[in-house]
Amino acid sequence: MVIVIVAIVLIALVVGALILARQRRSQQLQEGFGPEYTRTVEERGGDRKEAEAELLERRQRRDQFEIRDLDPAARDRYADRWRSAQRRFVDQPGPAVGEADALVMEVMRDRGYPVADEFDQRAADISVDHPEVVEHYRAAHGISGRATAGEASTEDLRQAMVHYRALFSELLEPPARDTQTNRSERIEEVSR
Secondary structure, eight states: OHHHHHHHHHHHHHHHHHHHHHHHHHHHHHHHHTHHHHHHHHHTTTOHHHHHHHHHHHHHHHHTSOOOOOOHHHHHHHHHHHHHHHHHHHHOHHHHHHHHHHHHHHHHHHHTOOOSSOHHHHHHHHHHHOTTTHHHHHHHHHHHHHHHTTOOOHHHHHHHHHHHHHHHHHHHOOTTSOOHHHHHHHHHHHHO
């Protein structure tokens, strides 16, 4: 009888530990990915398990990249080029949006993100380190596509520039920036 009770208690402890570990992982993903977590869950039809598996895959893929900070001179050059694109917007909004898109991809490449992949993969990759602004990237890309088809108004193009600037500014941040990896490490450390 005592053995049965001990076995039941041990099983309950193991099940409780598994539930706690899963809840902790979910919480870490929610905190680390912010709005991207919610978007991914919704995109997966509310299936948290599937969404979390995807987010973990994204993080594992991202961990394989050698993401580096830009040196101050490169940041200054990119900032100058961004200001040039903004000035160009006044007379040539469509080409300026194309220039902004190309500039964001160039900064991503120089930081160590793969840019040869399709857009959805680039957005997924960037979402690991920049979950708060990846939706801006998606919105800008959508508008850019409509502009290529001649279906975007000047206001749409202005919005695209605003969206691209959100990601561009994050990518240009100096090294002291609080990266996703650092946040994840702190979350794991606090959870221990």
